Amino acid sequence: MSKQKVIICKNILETLKDIVSKEDYSSIFVLTDTNTAKICLPKLSEVDFLSSAKVIEIPAGDENKNLEHLAYIWQFLSENGATRSSLMINLGGGMITDIGGFAASTFKRGIDYINIPTTLLGTIDAAVGGKTGINFCGLKNEVGVINPADYVLIDPQFFRTLDHQNFLSGYAEMLKHGLISSEEELKKVVNFDLQNIDFDKFTELLKSSIVVKEYFVEKDPKEQNIRKALNFGHTIGHAIESYSHEIGKPILHGYAVAFGMVCELYLSYVKVGFPLPLMRQINALIFENYEKFDFGCKSYDRLYELMRHDKKNISSEINFTLLAGIGNLKINQTATKEEIFEALDFYRDAN
Ligand SMILES: NC(=O)c1ccc[n+]([C@@H]2O[C@H](COP(=O)([O-])OP(=O)(O)OC[C@H]3O[C@@H](n4cnc5c(N)ncnc54)[C@H](O)[C@@H]3O)[C@@H](O)[C@H]2O)c1
Numbered sequence: 001m002s003k004q005k006v007i008i009c010k011n012i013l014e015t016l017k018d019i020v021s022k023e024d025y026s027s028i029f030v031l032t033d034t035n036t037a038k039i040c041l042p043k044l045s046e047v048d049f050l051s052s053a054k055v056i057e058i059p060a061g062d063e064n065k066n067l068e069h070l071a072y073i074w075q076f077l078s079e080n081g082a083t084r085s086s087l088m089i090n091l092g093g094g095m096i097t098d099i100g101g102f103a104a105s106t107f108k109r110g111i112d113y114i115n116i117p118t119t120l121l122g123t124i125d126a127a128v129g130g131k132t133g134i135n136f137c138g139l140k141n142e143v144g145v146i147n148p149a150d151y152v153l154i155d156p157q158f159f160r161t162l163d164h165q166n167f168l169s170g171y172a173e174m175l176k177h178g179l180i181s182s183e184e185e186l187k188k189v190v191n192f193d194l195q196n197i198d199f200d201k202f203t204e205l206l207k208s209s210i211v212v213k214e215y216f217v218e219k220d221p222k223e224q225n226i227r228k229a230l231n232f233g234h235t236i237g238h239a240i241e242s243y244s245h246e247i248g249k250p251i252l253h254g255y256a257v258a259f260g261m262v263c264e265l266y267l268s269y270v271k272v273g274f275p276l277p278l279m280r281q282i283n284a285l286i287f288e289n290y291e292k293f294d295f296g297c298k299s300y301d302r303l304y305e306l307m308r309h310d311k312k313n314i315s316s317e318i319n320f321t322l323l324a325g326i327g328n329l330k331i332n333q334t335a336t337k338e339e340i341f342e343a344l345d346f347y348r349d350a351n
């Protein structure tokens with residue numbers, strides 16, 4: 001897998017112009033959702049070559065990251081003369097970069113694509129690393145391919161229009177990057193003032209957080225080994241996320257990951273000796289900022305079932321990445337049903 005070029009842009013229009021002028025694209029398509037078409041697309045409209053680009057718009061929201069909209073994108077490309085040498089630009093959050101990356105990777109067996117993530121979560125997590133796909137049969141990201149974008153162009157200006165919840169959703173992944181890398185990185189993230197956001201300071205933080213993701217992706221693009229570090233908080237987090245959708249009270253991915261981290265820090269403490277004071281500090285930060293998702297013990301069996309469907313499982317056992325300390329990774333760990341239920345109890349009792 002070739003390394004994708006991740007660029008934090010000072011002037012995204014110039015960067016985009018430079019990239020596109022080097023290639024001889026037969027046509028350019030820009031994929032947006034209903035919100036990014038209004039909020040983000042006008043910021044790119046000054047680039048003359050984009051005035052002739054065709055805009056594909058799909059409805060916003062993860063529930064639309066499905067086969068129907070994937071087929072719509074393929075059909076739009078097909079009916080509007082896309083060829084093997086067309087370019088697709090995905091302008092949006094993780095929903096758009098996931099479905100757009102998958103559409104581009106499969107249309108005529110693959111065309112070039114660029115991700116311009118416009119949410120923090122999309123930037124920190126979804127747009128970098130090459131995982132693309134759609135939800136299928138009620139399961140998140142059930143069908144997809146790993147195929148990195150040619151470029152990921154990041155412009156922190158886009159985050160200024162995000163609501164606080166979507167900001168926090170991305171911040172949870174930054175917290176994860178701190179926990180799986182180093183004390184220095186974690187300190188920077190934990191000390192960032194979430195109430196009065198300083199966007200210049202934030203851009204610096206963003207850079208080092210992306211370096212953490214790139215480090216693991218480069219070492220192990222196909223997630224056979226060390227890339228599993230990035231799954232910390234996601235085994236239980238994904239189950240909570242899917243469950244929240246099932247019961248019609250959807251929570252954002254980063255919120256689910258934050259709650260998944262509370263549970264998996266507990267498992268880390270119990271099973272591999274993660275330090276208790278640090279676990280308490282991280283939990284306090286999460287509960288101070290993220291409105292708790294409530295569920296009762298009657299939901300445990302369903303949550304457990306969802307974990308059993310997780311793509312990360314190698315055998316019938318549920319696969320976890322745990323931490324013995326900051327950056328002290330313990331991949332391919334398992335936990336019994338009782339231990340998992342205990343971790344869910346711990347989450348529900350914590351505040
Ligand atoms: N591929 C991966 O590795 C990976 C990793 C994590 C998450 N994901 C996927 O990413 C998705 C979640 O990403 P997300 O949180 O970015 O969701 P999203 O793309 O649905 O965006 C969240 C909301 O913000 C709006 N929005 C986008 N940019 C905006 C802006 N600049 N200003 C204001 N509003 C804006 C969107 O229209 C949407 O309503 C899920 O589908 C998840 O499965 C993929």
Ligand SMILES: [Zn+2]
Pocket residue numbers: 125173234253257
């Ligand atoms: Zn994630």
